[in-house]
Amino acid sequence: MASEKKRSLLNGALILVIATALVKVIGAIYKIPLTGILGAEGRGYFASAYNIYTPIYAISMAGLPVAVSRLVSKNYALGRYRDVRQVYKVTLPVYSLLGVLGTAFLLLISYPYTSMDWALSINSPKTLLSLFMIAPSILFCCIVSIYRGYYAGLNNMLPTAVSEVLEAVGKLVFGLSLAFLVQRIGLQQYAKEGIVFGIVAKTDARAASIIYPWAAAAAILGVTLGTVLSTCYVILRHKIKGDSITNQMLLSSPSPLGKREIVRELFVIAFPAAISALVLNITNLIDAWMVQNILNGVVRDHLGTIKEMYGASLTAGGVLDGGIKSYLYGAFDTAMDFRNLIPTLTMTLGISAIPVLSAAWAKNNTSGVQSAASTVIRMISLIAFPSGMGFLVLSEPILNLMYNGTNSDSSIPITANILAAYGAMMIFLTLSAPVTNMLQAIGKASVPAKVMAASCVVKIVCNFIFVPVPKLNIYGALIGTALFYIMNVVINLAVLIKTAKIKLKYFSVFLKPFIASLFCASAAYASFGILSRFLTFGNVDSRLNGNSASCLLSIGIAAVVYLICVILMRIIEKDDIIILPRGEKIAKVLEKFRLLG
Numbered sequence: 001m002a003s004e005k006k007r008s009l010l011n012g013a014l015i016l017v018i019a020t021a022l023v024k025v026i027g028a029i030y031k032i033p034l035t036g037i038l039g040a041e042g043r044g045y046f047a048s049a050y051n052i053y054t055p056i057y058a059i060s061m062a063g064l065p066v067a068v069s070r071l072v073s074k075n076y077a078l079g080r081y082r083d084v085r086q087v088y089k090v091t092l093p094v095y096s097l098l099g100v101l102g103t104a105f106l107l108l109i110s111y112p113y114t115s116m117d118w119a120l121s122i123n124s125p126k127t128l129l130s131l132f133m134i135a136p137s138i139l140f141c142c143i144v145s146i147y148r149g150y151y152a153g154l155n156n157m158l159p160t161a162v163s164e165v166l167e168a169v170g171k172l173v174f175g176l177s178l179a180f181l182v183q184r185i186g187l188q189q190y191a192k193e194g195i196v197f198g199i200v201a202k203t204d205a206r207a208a209s210i211i212y213p214w215a216a217a218a219a220i221l222g223v224t225l226g227t228v229l230s231t232c233y234v235i236l237r238h239k240i241k242g243d244s245i246t247n248q249m250l251l252s253s254p255s256p257l258g259k260r261e262i263v264r265e266l267f268v269i270a271f272p273a274a275i276s277a278l279v280l281n282i283t284n285l286i287d288a289w290m291v292q293n294i295l296n297g298v299v300r301d302h303l304g305t306i307k308e309m310y311g312a313s314l315t316a317g318g319v320l321d322g323g324i325k326s327y328l329y330g331a332f333d334t335a336m337d338f339r340n341l342i343p344t345l346t347m348t349l350g351i352s353a354i355p356v357l358s359a360a361w362a363k364n365n366t367s368g369v370q371s372a373a374s375t376v377i378r379m380i381s382l383i384a385f386p387s388g389m390g391f392l393v394l395s396e397p398i399l400n401l402m403y404n405g406t407n408s409d410s411s412i413p414i415t416a417n418i419l420a421a422y423g424a425m426m427i428f429l430t431l432s433a434p435v436t437n438m439l440q441a442i443g444k445a446s447v448p449a450k451v452m453a454a455s456c457v458v459k460i461v462c463n464f465i466f467v468p469v470p471k472l473n474i475y476g477a478l479i480g481t482a483l484f485y486i487m488n489v490v491i492n493l494a495v496l497i498k499t500a501k502i503k504l505k506y507f508s509v510f511l512k513p514f515i516a517s518l519f520c521a522s523a524a525y526a527s528f529g530i531l532s533r534f535l536t537f538g539n540v541d542s543r544l545n546g547n548s549a550s551c552l553l554s555i556g557i558a559a560v561v562y563l564i565c566v567i568l569m570r571i572i573e574k575d576d577i578i579i580l581p582r583g584e585k586i587a588k589v590l591e592k593f594r595l596l597g
Contacts, residue, residue, distance in 0.1 A: 016348030019161030036406030049130035065149035072153025073355035099142030175222020317410030350434025388426025389521035516565035524558035
């Protein structure tokens, strides 16, 4: 039974991983040219809009999808199919109302917020249009989350996967097209009249500075249109295909709980999760405001030190003194695109674990809970360690591959240092959300909320201490981030292990993947160093050159080395292989040579 649960978990996770990988590829296709259009300064405005938007988004959206998934999976496992349908009927109007309120609230506070004197340090007046463009997406995200949570509870991850891909495609097509169109219109106006969107621009740098906020708003409108596309899909899919619950299943089911009881259960589960997400997002907002505000003071009071550290990048990027703070924060935010790649993939394991763990927990199936939780943690380690090591040793070549020859190429050395630091803490970044999901699945949702609050305080205190140090400046924000995630993972994981009585094999779960990743990183570093000396073709200011080829080949070599190490060290288990195409045959071969754990 535990083996079947594990296979179900991994099958669901595999579907979401494939979808997430597609979403990230599409996202890269979207953000790489978008960053090239906006530059580091424009990315700073883009990030500021998101940082204001996400706390309201968290109130409207976080918690209820987890609650829906958990309630649906528990009732389905107990054969209470009428309760499953009742959950859907109750959540649709409630959640839609929350979406409307969230959208209205963001629209109402946008102008007052961006007009406040204390907010001027993050260039928030230039984010006003972006906030207007993104506000409606809260409503559509709320609606689509009902369906995602509902189908996840039924252990059907396909609707979630398809809707996520459609959302990414919509963002790509609409966002990139609109941003490019706005930039083109602005440049044409400047070339003809020296006026951009009604403002006189005497230099190229001034014209670009006027265009950036408008292009960022156009790109964010693409995000909203992507959520509209995703919402239309899940609604149509539910109307056409339903939820696989038959009339016979409904007839055999006991009478459902009342609507009030369902709402009470939903909010009992959702409230701690929503508070946890809200605390995180408010902290991110405070963090963004604080980092940029402190950074603004550091640039003003220690301009000589900042220019000494980043002079080459600032000169190459044509950055004016007034744009240095946004430039540095834009470089910091660009690293986030890569930092979030792996955690977004591993998050799918936590999402897939919710229905499996909830069902096992409802039936007091201790072995099923232990098997699912151990599998999630081990699979995350297998992914996190090599990817983190890869970012650590190849951060600059990877960024050159993506941004060389664009408006962001001058900030690559700064972003590379930040990305390397994220690589070093990758295991904590990737475990944070899945461990939280697993605690929510076994009824311990209040624990992550409390831990989140404590670690957020630590993060904010660290910002006050380290960001004002002139020699650290933007890099000082990384110290608080590291401590934040370490606290979250260590404390939450300890509670999960104790509560679920998980017997975690630390050597095979953590140490073996770490050792294999050291070989992987060594292979990447050595192969890039050797290949880059021999592959010297192409223009150094282009992405199509020998360094790019060396980077791609090095990643491929490192992946092969890691795979060999994983097999020889017998880290993979049989059930992990069976879910793959032709998995049975591969498992038999590996089993024959005793290469499975």
